[in-house]
Amino acid sequence: MATIFDFKLNSKKGEEVSLSQYKGKVLLIVNTATGCGFTPQYEALEAIYKKLKGEGLEILDVPCDQFGHQAPGSDEEITQFCEAKFGVDFPQFKKSDVNGKNELPLYAWLKAEKPFTGAYDAELAAIMEKLYNEHNAEPRKKDDIQWNFTKFLINRNGEVVTRFEPMDDMQKVEEAIVAELKK
16 A cells, blocks of 8 residues: 655755655645745744644645646745745745646545545635636546645655645644644
8 A cells, every 4th residue: 555655756956855754754745836815824834834843743845836827936936935925944845736647646646545525615616617727728637636725634654644625724734733743
């Protein structure tokens, strides 16, 4: 059975990073964007990271420009923005696709482990679908990432515990992380 430790991400410089280096850690994997209505979540993510890093938490940031072209900058520009605006110091990886033919293998696995639960109201879902389709040739599949700031919580054994959608309360995200760290 696969675990998170079987996958790799590319650093901002294009070097492969094995996620096996995070064995024994609780991970929160987030696809992000710098020009999104959810971008202020960086502040909450950084606060959680500062508070819980010493207990074994790592947040892995995967910028993605598939949702309304809301991450248009280079990897370096994204990092500079996040550091200057939110003081982000958790690992940021190369901007990548999380859906479609060029999606990261990691994201194919994450979505298979924790599919989309349908947690959006119909009006917002229609707006998001329209914006997505304007910037992507392939329509989304049912369990695809719906928008920026979808989060996957991974336990110390490398298994997906839960999936949080962008509108989920960040306090609930933090509570779930704390619960995993206590195990």
